[in-house]
Amino acid sequence: MRKLLAVLLRPARLAGTVFLLCAFSIMAESYNPVKPLPQDTGTAGLKEMLLRLHTTARLMQTVAHPDDEDGGLLTLESRGKGADVLLLTLNRGEGGQNKIGSNLFDVLGVLRTLEVTAADRYYGVEQRFTHVADFGYSKNPEETFQKWQGHDIALGDMVRVIRTFRPDVLVARFSGTDRDGHGHHQASSILTREAFRAAADPNRFPEQIKEGLQPWQAKKLYIGNVCPWGAKTCADEDYTVRYNTGEVDPLLGVSYVQFAMAGLKHQLSQGAGAWTIEPGDRFAFYKLVDSVVPAKTDDKGHEKDFFDGVDTSLSGLVSRIGDEAGKVPFLRADLRELQNDVDQATSAAERDPVKAAGPLLGGRETARKTVEKVRSSPLSYDAKDELMTELTSKEHQFEKAANLALGVQLDAVVDTPVGPSADDAFMAVPGQSFELSVHFSGAPKISIEKVDLDLPPGWKSKELKKNGAGAVTFRVSVPDAAQSTRPYWHRNDPERDALNSVDEAQYVTLPFPPLPVWASAHYKLDGKEGEARAIATVRYKDPTSGTELERALAVAPAFSVMLEPSQQVIPTRGDSACQVKVAVTTNLSETSKGTLQLEVPAGWRAEPSSLPLSFDGRDQKREADFTVYHDGMKEGPTEIRAVFDSGGKRFSEGYSVVTREDLDTFYYYQPAVQHVSVVNVNVPKDLKVGYIMGAGDDIPTVLKQIGMNVAMIPAEKLASENLGQYDTVVLGIRANDTQKEVAENHHKLLDYVSSGGTLLMQYNTGVTDFNKDDLTPYQAQLSRVRVSVEEAPVQILAPDSPVFHYPNQISESDFQGWVQERGLYFMDKWDDHFQPLLASHDPGEQEQKGGLLMAHYGKGVYIYTGYAFFRQLPAGVPGAIRLYVNLLSAGRSGQNAVASGQ
Secondary structure, X not given: OHHHHHHHOOOOOOOHHHHHHHHHHHHXXXXXXXXXXXXXXXXXXXXXXHHHHOOOOEEEEEEOOOOOOOHHHHHHHHHHOOOEEEEEEOOOOOOOOOOOOOOOHHHHHHHHHHXXXXXXXXXXXXXXXXXXXXXXXXXXHHHHHHHOOOOHHHHHHHHHHHHHHOOOEEEEOOOOOHHHOOXXXXXHHHHHHHHHHHOOOOOOOHHHHHHOXXXXXXXXXXXXXXXXXXXXXXXXXXXXXXXXXXXXXXXXXXXXXXXXXXHHOOOHHHOHHHOOOOOOOOEEEEEEEEEOOOOOOOOOOOEOOOOOOOOOOOOOHHHHOHHHHHHOOOHHHHHHHHHHHHHHHHHHHHHOHHHHHHHHHHHHHHHHXXXXXXXXXXXXXXXXXXXXXXXXXXXXXHHHHHHHHOOOEEEEEEOOOOEOOHHHOOOEOOOOEEEEEEEEEOOOOOEEEEEEEEOOOOOEEEEEEEOOOOEEEEEEEOOOOOOOOOOOEEOOOOOOOOEOEEOOHHXXXXXXXXXXXXXXXXXXXXXXXXXXXXXXXXXXXOOOOOOEEEEEOOEOOOEEEEEEOOEEEEEOOOOOEEEEEEEEEEOOOOOEEEEEEEEOOOOOEEEOOOEEEEEOOOOOEXXXXXXXXXXXXXXXXXXXXXXXXXXXXXEOEEEEEEEOOOOOEEEEEEEOEEEEEEEOOOOEOOOEEEEEOOOOOOHHHHHHHOOOEEEEOOHHHOOOOOHHHOOEEEXXXXXXXXXXXXXXXXXXXXXXXXXXXXXXXXXXXXHHHHHXXXXXXXXXXXXXXXXXXXXXXXXXXXXXXXXXXXXXXXXXXXXXXXXXXXXXXOEEEEOOOOEEOEEEXXXXXXXXXXXXXXXXXXXXXXXXXXXXXHHHOOXXXXXXHHHHHHHHOOOOOOOOOEOOOO
């Protein structure tokens, strides 16, 4: 397989669209080594594959972020009607909030890529992306395109996907109007309208044509969000086609939208785990806005299906090449033979699935031979592409259907002890070797011809032993130059960059690069050839459940080097030294050693200057502590780097494993760099802060780094906790949404304030529940108002308030250099007891004063903030850190002493 992919992906005109389509389709399967869904196995899987063989329909939907997709519609078209369906998601959601943890930015993008590809399994679709990034909430497409440097970067990727996948129908999930809300949503539809025609124009993105792609004109373009989502009725003029995704599919056992929801629930970082859809009708409305085929609408302007007016039958391939059909006189007969094979297999499958294998393998061979005849025919290049795209796809479908009919199973598992956790699962290492066992099974009549491995260039394999024709053990040698399994994209400054840099252009638009090792088995049944493929996997245990899991074999460096934490804030008035911890983990099975050292800014020094480290075997982790001295610091950013030298090689990056029990696995790489923000901040002496974590954030880490006394209060212990021991209690982001104990104990929290404590509540997203539960000491109404432009001016409304003077002097300059956004989920109404402290607004909008409210309640102070401190503090934004410290200190007067310097 890998050898095939290397040929298919070569940047030459001879490769052509059809080969790229085949390569990308095959690679898409490599992202999901998890066991297939029951609906994709056995008789159910065979019936669905036979449904696909009856049609050549291709549909592509475009959205902005993971979880935007119309999963019910995608599932209906793919699983219900057999269409080849592709979902193009502009970005990976890396700028969003993480509702289950503290990981943000690019590591969140890797997680959400895994989540949406897990959902795609249920929808039955392929997945693509562009390389624009989610830079956070945007209120209009103008700001979105400004951040994305115009239309052409995202548009070029979209055109590439259209030219590769070659859809008959293009469907934008959104309308491209204010109705869509988020500027990214609007942009996705605007770009789709442009791409519909641009993909067919050889003068647009001509570099793609030089690579071997051909112009492609989809037949029809639809937009969505034209009627209220979930509505059962809609004005005739507002839509063209209506789908009832609430219909029950007999193979799935539930409705299309319910099955899709089971997939969407994997997008836990989006908060989808608790989402449900009740049985019953559920409608999706779409409007035709462009077309190159004659209209097939009724007297009300409606169609029955996206593909009305498009011939999606196998025999219809002849009409697609128009007058050139005479150049391929064999084509009609070959297509009839293919259709006959499909019909025979369909009929046989009703009686005995195994009997369907004969015509399916026959169809595979006919499709392959027809491809070769078309390739050598006098047809034009465009006509060849047209036919070979569909025929190659059918060949692959025949193969998969035959394997299902025969119950073929191919497993390729690395022979190594089961890893005790996901982090400790076996990784292939450059310069090392490992053993891999491949096992083939299937119907008794199958004759095994050959079991082999498909490896990247430079890799080698040697057959060690056989246990019958279908069980072979190989020794695989990994070359020194083997590439790590890593994303093909990165951002140098994830907090600020709105575009991803692409490191390996051949993989652009794919979810991830292809995984390294595949196994293949060639077999025969009554003289007809078949083939099965599988990804090499490793096994490990989930430490929580003890369940044995498997994931695809990946390549990792011999040593992973990580500074912990990856970001640090150092106060100018703190100690003249800080502690830096470096963790080095080895993937080598044998003993190894090396020397670790830090590279620090000019004028700084590290002690010790270097440290020797030794390892006894794989997965061992060594932690080293350094003291870094930094006299005479000035406020600003700088960096500390770590380098591990072993065997003459320098290792200066590390990786983290991104996975969950319900997901596949991938890896997030980052340089062994600690981003340091030197901040001029005063910290009150003896102020004790209790922090109740919500959805997860890194604010407590930063507070500890600047010398504050912070204790974590587990939410489940809130009822019994003595809050009186804390000067200030902080509710982490979305604490009321995610920790039921916080809402249950809100009276206790308010009593704490009344008795003299300071309570700092940060934003929540459950607006309805928040307002219903009356969580504030005086009446206040939470809203979804936000200020998304991080550079938006901020006005200090109460300049005499102690919160702007103690222990740090705050001015409007402290709002410079913020990242991602100003704030979110501001209050829009409040009692007069509350004092609004700041005002800000996005361009063209009215002033918003509900982002920071303070009230005296009893003897204490209550503060609500929607300002995005959870992004600013980990990014080391000096002004935000100073203001946050002041908020924590609001219960003290400006006469109190402060640590060193005031």
